[in-house]
Amino acid sequence: MDKWRAKIKLRGALMRAxxxxxxHKQTTTQSKIYTRYPKIHEVHIDEENEAVRFTFTLPDGANPDLVLKQEWVFKQCFGNNIEIDGxxxxxxxxxxxxxxxxDIPYEFKKIQPxxxxxxxxxxxxxxRSGKMNVKDMAKEHHMLLTGTTGSGKSSLIRGILTSLILHKSPDEIQFLLGDLKFSEFGIYKRLPHVMGVFMDAKSLLPPLQIIENEMFRRGKLLDKMDVESIYELKDRPPTLSCVLMRLYCSRINPK
Ligand SMILES: Nc1ncnc2c1ncn2[C@@H]1O[C@H](COP(=O)(O)OP(=O)(O)OP(=O)(O)O)[C@@H](O)[C@H]1O
Ligand SMILES: [Mg+2]
Known part of the structure; x- marks a missing residue:
């Protein structure tokens, strides 16, 4: 079947869903009921990944829950491997x-670029299409990784840490790792990128206070230099990660 025919067929399948x-959105007048369905803007066939992407918009006044709660209807029409964004x-x-x-093996060479x-x-x-998904914590400052038991949280956090450690030097990045389960970060504790692994609330408190102080210090620095981000201060010594390290060392070895 040529692509054009395939797209018509897919469009029909989505309308059926x-x-x-x-x-849809129904409007009733005295004599008639008008039904407006979502508008399908694009049907994209990705042959390489054997995937189809539909883009559609709901008519004004239609409840978006209709799409999010009716995921089952899309699964009935297109199979279990679907994702809905919006x-x-x-x-x-x-x-x-x-x-x-x-299984997707961890290969730093493929991740690095x-x-x-x-x-x-x-x-x-x-x-699902094999595209690497990389966020930037400098832009998205707070991240939460959640999941059911055994769903891969620890494996992913290790993948994140390992990639950062292989990609950055200890001068560029320093970690304070909290591990209240006593089992997550043992493999990292002797690396020069790691200021410490803290395993209970009492020992975690001082490093958190150091971070708070450092945030305050950076805030004052941004204000003084009239910039919005520490990345605009990049080449100004001393590097912020070293300062963090020094603060921490002086806290545990007060002289
Ligand atoms: N991306 C993945 N692909 C395949 N298997 C994975 C993946 N991530 C984790 N696993 C496997 O799933 C199992 C559980 O992973 P992990 O310990 O990371 O889960 P968790 O969410 O941290 O569990 P818990 O809630 O018990 O701490 C491990 O055997 C791990 O090898
Ligand atoms: Mg875990």
């Missing part, structure tokens, strides 16, 4: 023909 799931009006539905790979344009690259793994 909208109808089955009641994803919140209010515009949605992207991705449908994959293959299941995700069971994706870290280069980020200040603090956080390697989050690959998406």
């Amino acid at each position: 909208f109808k089955l799931g009641g994803i 919140k209010v009006k515009k949605f992207i539905l991705r449908c994959y023909s293959k299941d995700m790979k069971k 994706h870290l280069k344009d980020k200040n603090i690259p956080i390697m989050c793994g690959v998406d």
